[in-house]
Amino acid sequence: MQDPFDLPPESPFWEFLQAIEILDEAAVEEFKAEARHSWRPLGEILMRQGVLSRADIADLLTRQVDEPMAPLGDLAIRKGLCTQADIQNALEIQKQFSPHPIELVSCDSRIDPSSLFGAILGYVKFLERRLQEQAPAA
Numbered sequence: 001m002q003d004p005f006d007l008p009p010e011s012p013f014w015e016f017l018q019a020i021e022i023l024d025e026a027a028v029e030e031f032k033a034e035a036r037h038s039w040r041p042l043g044e045i046l047m048r049q050g051v052l053s054r055a056d057i058a059d060l061l062t063r064q065v066d067e068p069m070a071p072l073g074d075l076a077i078r079k080g081l082c083t084q085a086d087i088q089n090a091l092e093i094q095k096q097f098s099p100h101p102i103e104l105v106s107c108d109s110r111i112d113p114s115s116l117f118g119a120i121l122g123y124v125k126f127l128e129r130r131l132q133e134q135a136p137a138a
Contacts, residue, residue, distance in 0.1 A: 013101040045090040
């Protein structure tokens, strides 16, 4: 078993569960795919809200080819298609309707609830340790 505290600080919950052998690699990939499937793109949310049109999205995606590191929301704001408030609202909706990894694994009958609880507690300790390491020395 890999020591989960040796994981890089940006490691997602999935990798932590794999390190402590709650999930195997195949299960991790399955959960990642399920999370991607349920995630809604920002452009889709803005379009459903009537903030952007399909043509706007197409134009922004074309612009994103030239600026691959630029988030779609930033491009839309720069082009004057929406406001920062529109983007923040859409991001909140995206976050609200995208399941957290804990939600996905807790609904899976293959995972023992008490093992999952222990894993969540371990992950909290992992995150707390990472925060302490990043904190400036007093």
